Amino acid sequence: MEPGIAVRRAAAWTAGALLAVVSVVVGCRALDVDGPTPVPQLLAFLPWLLPPAGLALLMAAFTRRPVLLAWALVALAVTGWFVRPYGPEPGPPRGPVVARLDVLTANVGFGRATPDLIDAVRRERPDLVFVQECDRVCSAALASGLPRRDYPYRRIVEGDLAAGSAILSVHPLSGTAGIPGALAMPGAEAPIGGRTVGLQLAHPLPPVPGGLGAWRAGLDRVRAWASGNRGTPAILAGDFNAGQDHAAFRRVLDAGGLHDSARLGGAFRTPSWPAAAPRPLGTQIDHVLVSDDFGVRGARFLDLRGTDHRALLVALDLHKG
16 A cells, blocks of 8 residues: 555544544534533533644545545534524613622632632622632631621522532522522522512532433523523523533523623633633633623633632623613
8 A cells, every 4th residue: 555545544534533523512512412421521612623623624635535525624614603602692771770780700619719709809899799619618718708798698508518609799688499409509689779680599510421410400400590580680690510502501591581791791702610721721611691681891700729610700780671
């Protein structure tokens, strides 16, 4: 066999292997399903399928095989199509602005990032703070480090390691049932600007191998909350362990008529996990979702030491409706 033929054959096999992986993952995205392991894990990093798809295209061109070249072109085009933002643009504001508020959500990594979170809250002065993986030490630190005069209203569910969660507010809170789950997901209602706003923390279990059923069930309960609060002012914030390329997350957006504030605030696809990955590597799984009652003035991610997540801070306008 001539060396050139052998090289082209090896390139063809390599391109085919790359395209097979890309096609399975992007195919699940196109079919609006999350599929079995490892598809949900790979869907979280869907934009990073563009380099292997592009490499496969170059190899296909080198091999001069029309079918392989066509396959590579389709795979690259479809992957690029799904990298775009998901969801409709919000409608025009419904009435004048009745309140401006900043919302911060942070997964503090078993409580380890609590000192940095407290510093960030003191610096940024958000009106609402959603905290995930707030262990008992974290709860105590929030009580001592953020006095009641600053955040007089709180919904805290204590737990060990990742189980605890908290909502801190400058606005009065009335407790709601929240969302049941292995990780605490408390909820509340707050009177803001003459309107009653539903507040819900989200923290379903992650899509680890062997745990996809629990992950889907958790996101389905989050979807049920979103559906039940559709048409009312709502903020749904936290570590969703999912992003726009997961069908289960898109169903949350669609069920509640919600918008991802990071997308509207200029931080689309900014990675929030893993925090240690060099930018722009990573994926965005920490979100603040808002109803049509809100406009988004800005969104930015903050680095906190001690956690593998980046915190998200968004500036919102609440309209009269």
